[in-house]
Amino acid sequence: MKTDALATLLGLDDLAGHLVDVEVALGQALRSDNAYLSDPGLRVVEGGGKRLRPVLTIASAAAVAPDDFWDHRVRSGAVSVELVHVGSLVHDDIIDAADERRGVPTVNHIEGPSHAILVGDYLLARAGVEAARVSKEVAEVLAQTIADLCDGQSRETVDLFNVDREVDSMLRSVRGKTAALMRASCCIGALCTGRTGEPVDALTRFGEAFGMAFQIVDDVLDIVSTTRAMGKPVGHDMKEGVYTLPVLYALRSKGGDRLRSRLGGLIDDPASIAELLELVKANGAVEQALEMARAFNRTAADALDTLDDSPVVAGLSKLPAAYLEWALSEKTAGTYTLVG
Amino acid sequence: MKTDALATLLGLDDLAGHLVDVEVALGQALRSDNAYLSDPGLRVVEGGGKRLRPVLTIASAAAVAPDDFWDHRVRSGAVSVELVHVGSLVHDDIIDAADERRGVPTVNHIEGPSHAILVGDYLLARAGVEAARVSKEVAEVLAQTIADLCDGQSRETVDLFNVDREVDSMLRSVRGKTAALMRASCCIGALCTGRTGEPVDALTRFGEAFGMAFQIVDDVLDIVSTTRAMGKPVGHDMKEGVYTLPVLYALRSKGGDRLRSRLGGLIDDPASIAELLELVKANGAVEQALEMARAFNRTAADALDTLDDSPVVAGLSKLPAAYLEWALSEKTAGTYTLVG
Numbered sequence: 149m150k151t152d153a154l155a156t157l158l159g160l161d162d163l164a165g166h167l168v169d170v171e172v173a174l175g176q177a178l179r180s181d182n183a184y185l186s187d188p189g190l191r192v193v194e195g196g197g198k199r200l201r202p203v204l205t206i207a208s209a210a211a212v213a214p215d216d217f218w219d220h221r222v223r224s225g226a227v228s229v230e231l232v233h234v235g236s237l238v239h240d241d242i243i244d245a246a247d248e249r250r251g252v253p254t255v256n257h258i259e260g261p262s263h264a265i266l267v268g269d270y271l272l273a274r275a276g277v278e279a280a281r282v283s284k285e286v287a288e289v290l291a292q293t294i295a296d297l298c299d300g301q302s303r304e305t306v307d308l309f310n311v312d313r314e315v316d317s318m319l320r321s322v323r324g325k326t327a328a329l330m331r332a333s334c335c336i337g338a339l340c341t342g343r344t345g346e347p348v349d350a351l352t353r354f355g356e357a358f359g360m361a362f363q364i365v366d367d368v369l370d371i372v373s374t375t376r377a378m379g380k381p382v383g384h385d386m387k388e389g390v391y392t393l394p395v396l397y398a399l400r401s402k403g404g405d406r407l408r409s410r411l412g413g414l415i416d417d418p419a420s421i422a423e424l425l426e427l428v429k430a431n432g433a434v435e436q437a438l439e440m441a442r443a444f445n446r447t448a449a450d451a452l453d454t455l456d457d458s459p460v461v462a463g464l465s466k467l468p469a470a471y472l473e474w475a476l477s478e479k480t481a482g483t484y485t486l487v488g
Numbered sequence: 489m490k491t492d493a494l495a496t497l498l499g500l501d502d503l504a505g506h507l508v509d510v511e512v513a514l515g516q517a518l519r520s521d522n523a524y525l526s527d528p529g530l531r532v533v534e535g536g537g538k539r540l541r542p543v544l545t546i547a548s549a550a551a552v553a554p555d556d557f558w559d560h561r562v563r564s565g566a567v568s569v570e571l572v573h574v575g576s577l578v579h580d581d582i583i584d585a586a587d588e589r590r591g592v593p594t595v596n597h598i599e600g601p602s603h604a605i606l607v608g609d610y611l612l613a614r615a616g617v618e619a620a621r622v623s624k625e626v627a628e629v630l631a632q633t634i635a636d637l638c639d640g641q642s643r644e645t646v647d648l649f650n651v652d653r654e655v656d657s658m659l660r661s662v663r664g665k666t667a668a669l670m671r672a673s674c675c676i677g678a679l680c681t682g683r684t685g686e687p688v689d690a691l692t693r694f695g696e697a698f699g700m701a702f703q704i705v706d707d708v709l710d711i712v713s714t715t716r717a718m719g720k721p722v723g724h725d726m727k728e729g730v731y732t733l734p735v736l737y738a739l740r741s742k743g744g745d746r747l748r749s750r751l752g753g754l755i756d757d758p759a760s761i762a763e764l765l766e767l768v769k770a771n772g773a774v775e776q777a778l779e780m781a782r783a784f785n786r787t788a789a790d791a792l793d794t795l796d797d798s799p800v801v802a803g804l805s806k807l808p809a810a811y812l813e814w815a816l817s818e819k820t821a822g823t824y825t826l827v828g
Binding site for chain 1: 522579605606609610612623641642
């Protein structure tokens with residue numbers, strides 16, 4: 149979703165302005181006289197990304213302190229979660245031996261893996277500095293979130309090529325690798341306003357559920373979208389041995405045995421991948437996965453029930469469904485939907 | 489130095505007991521139901537190391553709060569600096585493609601580089617959690633220190649095989665890669681007692697100067713010690729293109745041209761390394777480097793002048809010289825000394 153659509157949905161007139169402030173602060177956080185670290189660091193941070201996590205931080209702050217939420221603390225919180233996002237991607241790209249991300253060459257590819265280790269560490273460290281400037285609570289949530297990302301990523305690694313991967317185990321991995329940082333983005337937004345207790349907990353639950361739905365839709369898109377719409381080859385996860393929710397459901401469906409006999413190892417030719425994607429799509433597994441995404445979206449919306457009504461709370465409660473419907477529609481030319 | 493010698497020098501009767509508490513807390517910080525992260529994490533943490541950084545944290549706390557310094561905050565501070573030490577070594581071992589450290593196989597060697605990236609990230613993240621539990625100040629110092637480690641490490645990388653490496657540039661690298669964490673260990677010890685201002689600053693200056701001397705002596709040992717005494721091949725830095733202080737002084741000495749013509753690329757045969765080590769030792773470069781270590785030791789001792797007199801302050805002021813004299817004597821069979 150574009151920033152103006154998000155601003156309208158969330159009732160945040162100044163969202164674009166706040167995001168510009170975040171952008172400036174991101175640059176300041178990384179600028180140094182050490183070009184070896186700050187040049188690639190700035191390149192990956194400025195290389196785009198939708199800034200969804202800073203939006204969540206800003207909107208969460210506004211949800212608990214509608215009248216006067218925007219200050220340097222919320223900005224630091226937003227900067228810290230985005231730096232964790234980017235820093236962890238730099239390390240993920242080494243682990244995945246990825247040459248490109250969103251069409252842009254990775255640090256791993258341009259500068260090499262050793263260099264990328266230090267750049268990732270630097271981004272994560274600068275995130276910690278930003279968080280610590282707000283409060284010990286924010287610093288602890290941020291550091292624990294980095295540990296959670298490691299947990300989720302490692303659970304995925306352990307289950308690579310495992311056709312018997314359990315759905316619960318897969319969901320636990322998603323909770324760490326994706327939901328933890330979206331949970332932290334919301335939690336930190338609320339904490340940055342000085343709130344404690346239930347309002348913070350409500351936004352924390354919201355962010356986690358949104359994160360779960362977000363990853364499931366992302367996993368569905370890797371099955372049902374096209375290379376052209378995604379800007380990268382589809383079926384990539386399956387090829388690399390990451391069996392996501394639709395694949396696990398397909399393996400358990402009526403036609404699952406045929407799929408099972410083909411998975412379990414690296415698949416290199418595009419024709420095989422195309423064929424396997426059709427197998428996954430054949431028996432309702434995609435719809436089953438989308439149903440779980442819908443359930444997480446409902447959990448997210450329900451989590452906000454304890455907050456005082458306001459336009460931003462109302463907007464946030466609609467955000468997961470609206471955001472993911474937009475992504476699904478955009479990347480599948482309207483073939484798939486979350487509505488209904 | 490053994491713990492009982494350190495306890496006597498520092499006038500800290502319970503040092504061994506405090507270190508046992510730290511050891512238990514290190515284990516608790518890493519234990520989890522994710523064996524992929526915690527097994528190698530615990531292995532490297534329990535794999536030894538002298539726990540010098542926790543000793544500095546404990547002694548620094550005692551220096552500013554002699555009567556009642558030992559509590560969970562100081563323990564968390566000590567745990568956090570040790571976890572940063574170990575976590576950064578796990579990443580360094582990937583960058584250096586090191587199979588062993590202190591005779592123990594590295595995570596990079598046993599579990600492989602991708603796994604080691606996550607283990608290092610996990611150790612650094614857990615360090616951040618421990619620090620944040622104390623205070624935002626401690627969390628910020630710790631996070632900034634991780635950024636400083638990246639800075640120092642990257643400056644070393646940039647100058648690999650550079651025979652024209654400037655002494656100032658080399659010292660700046662040492663300030664980041666070694667002195668920053670020893671500085672933080674002392675600073676955090678003082679901060680954990682709730683002190684602010686000059687007592688904290690004094691211990692910060694002390695830790696940094698000790699760290700500089702510490703690295704210089706370590707660099708000298710790589711030139712003048714023996715494989716047998718070190719438990720690893722000497723001349724390793726030179727072989728790998730890291731030209732440390734004694735090498736830079738030797739390059740600038742009368743016989744420096746001969747050395748210069750031989751350096752600048754990887755050196756693979758042990759006979760050449762032995763010959764080059766003799767060249768470095770020939771013209772007073774080692775003594776010149778040791779003179780700089782002595783100067784940093786004096787700076788460290790002087791830094792504590794503003795603190796109230798106490799046995800622990802007196803002991804700390806003697807620690808850098810005593811500790812490094814012990815290391816030098818032990819590893820060169822008394823051939824080299826800092827005294828005089």
